[in-house]
Amino acid sequence: MKSKKNKATKGEMELLEVLWKLGSSTVRQVHDILNEQTQGKEKSYTTTLKFMQNMLEKKLVSREIIDNKHLYQATISEKESLNEKISKIVENTFQGSPGNLVLQILGNHKTSTEELQKIREYLDEIDTNQQPKK
Amino acid sequence: MKSKKNKATKGEMELLEVLWKLGSSTVRQVHDILNEQTQGKEKSYTTTLKFMQNMLEKKLVSREIIDNKHLYQATISEKESLNEKISKIVENTFQGSPGNLVLQILGNHKTSTEELQKIREYLDEIDTNQQPKK
DNA sequence: ATTTTTCTACGATTTATTTCGTAGGAAGAT
DNA sequence: ATCTTCCTACGAAATAAATCGTAGAAAAAT
Numbered sequence: 001m002k003s004k005k006n007k008a009t010k011g012e013m014e015l016l017e018v019l020w021k022l023g024s025s026t027v028r029q030v031h032d033i034l035n036e037q038t039q040g041k042e043k044s045y046t047t048t049l050k051f052m053q054n055m056l057e058k059k060l061v062s063r064e065i066i067d068n069k070h071l072y073q074a075t076i077s078e079k080e081s082l083n084e085k086i087s088k089i090v091e092n093t094f095q096g097s098p099g100n101l102v103l104q105i106l107g108n109h110k111t112s113t114e115e116l117q118k119i120r121e122y123l124d125e126i127d128t129n130q131q132p133k134k
Numbered sequence: 135m136k137s138k139k140n141k142a143t144k145g146e147m148e149l150l151e152v153l154w155k156l157g158s159s160t161v162r163q164v165h166d167i168l169n170e171q172t173q174g175k176e177k178s179y180t181t182t183l184k185f186m187q188n189m190l191e192k193k194l195v196s197r198e199i200i201d202n203k204h205l206y207q208a209t210i211s212e213k214e215s216l217n218e219k220i221s222k223i224v225e226n227t228f229q230g231s232p233g234n235l236v237l238q239i240l241g242n243h244k245t246s247t248e249e250l251q252k253i254r255e256y257l258d259e260i261d262t263n264q265q266p267k268k
Numbered sequence: 269a270t271t272t273t274t275c276t277a278c279g280a281t282t283t284a285t286t287t288c289g290t291a292g293g294a295a296g297a298t
Numbered sequence: 299a300t301c302t303t304c305c306t307a308c309g310a311a312a313t314a315a316a317t318c319g320t321a322g323a324a325a326a327a328t
Contacts, residue, residue, distance in 0.1 A: 009285065010144075017226065027305085047287050049306070054285095068294080070306080082227060083242050090243060092151065093216060099249025102236050103256055108217050109224060115233025116257060122237055123254055130247075143315060161275085181317050183276070188315095202324080204276080 006058040015051050019061065020078040024071045027052050140192040149185050153195065154212040158205045161186050 008016060018030050031048035052072055055061045061072045086101070094100040106116075142150060152164050165182035186206055189195045195206045220235070228234040240250075 011286065044288055046289075050287075053307075078227060079238070079242075082223065082238070085223070086239055086243060089216065089219070093212060097249060098239050098243035098245045099253055102239055102245075102249075102253055104213070104216070105220055105232050105236055105239075106253075106256060106260075108213075109220060109232035111232045111236075115231060115236075116260065119233055119236055119240075119253075120257055122240060123250060123257075126240075126250065145316065178318055180319075184317075187277075
């Protein structure tokens with residue numbers, strides 16, 4: 001009866017990102033990646049472990065035991081999470097217009113000719129699929 | 135000599151968003167908007183004030199006194215902030231390819247025909263400006 | 269010129285998040 | 299089988315973020 005928010009904190013997001021890269025993995029694997037990409041102060045193994053446990057509790061990850069090892073994986077996909085983020089940006093900053101966000105991206109982030117071409121093709125595709133009202 | 139991180143917290147981000155909407159404004163104005171768009175538990179005025187003061191300290195906002203009133207405004211623009219956010223997404227999730235992010239957006243967020251048309255026009259424009267190699 | 273209202277500064281409290289130490293169990297090596 | 303090593307669970311400490319109360323100054327109202 002209590003569907004809590006269970007939103008990931010900033011720190012938990014970092015763990016999720018590692019899980020998205022690695023897929024199903026052990027605490028050890030996640031911890032190693034995390035400390036590898038962190039310059040400076042190492043964090044202790046139990047810190048990462050605790051994060052995983054908290055996130056399990058919050059249902060941000062699921063866990064299965066395979067071959068006597070605890071394997072964790074994200075319960076939300078990278079795309080889902082991204083789409084939520086994008087929706088929020090579109091609402092907040094572009095009055096609900098994804099197209100304007102796209103224009104903003106194209107205008108401010110160098111995009112190769114090939115990429116632009118792919119976008120064009122995508123637009124054409126939509127076009128032909130949408131116009132078949134003869 | 136010390137260029138601290140001074141990254142905004144989630145709560146501070148909310149204030150920034152209000153400042154972006156309102157432009158230069160008083161604590162009172164920001165506080166009213168904030169509590170207006172919040173359902174449930176009102177926060178006290180001094181909470182908002184404290185946020186502003188902290189953010190001033192962190193250089194997230196600047197302050198000027200006009201007509202005996204403290205006016206605050208964001209030191210980073212909404213677009214700048216957005217571009218940083220986008221860059222991070224592009225790096226993290228799209229291997230540095232903004233085009234793929236665009237495709238992801240177009241594929242998952244309903245976009246009106248007019249918007250699509252504007253994107254097409256934008257692409258064409260780039261094209262003509264880019265091909266004038268003879 | 270009092271009184272009332274509104275504001276800022278500041279410190280303290282509360283709550284959330286992050287970090288780690290310790291204890292005990294299982295797996296692997298000697 | 300004993301000794302290491304690596305693991306989990308758990309609680310507690312440390313740090314960060316958010317919230318609020320009080321005091322006194324300034325402005326507005328009476």
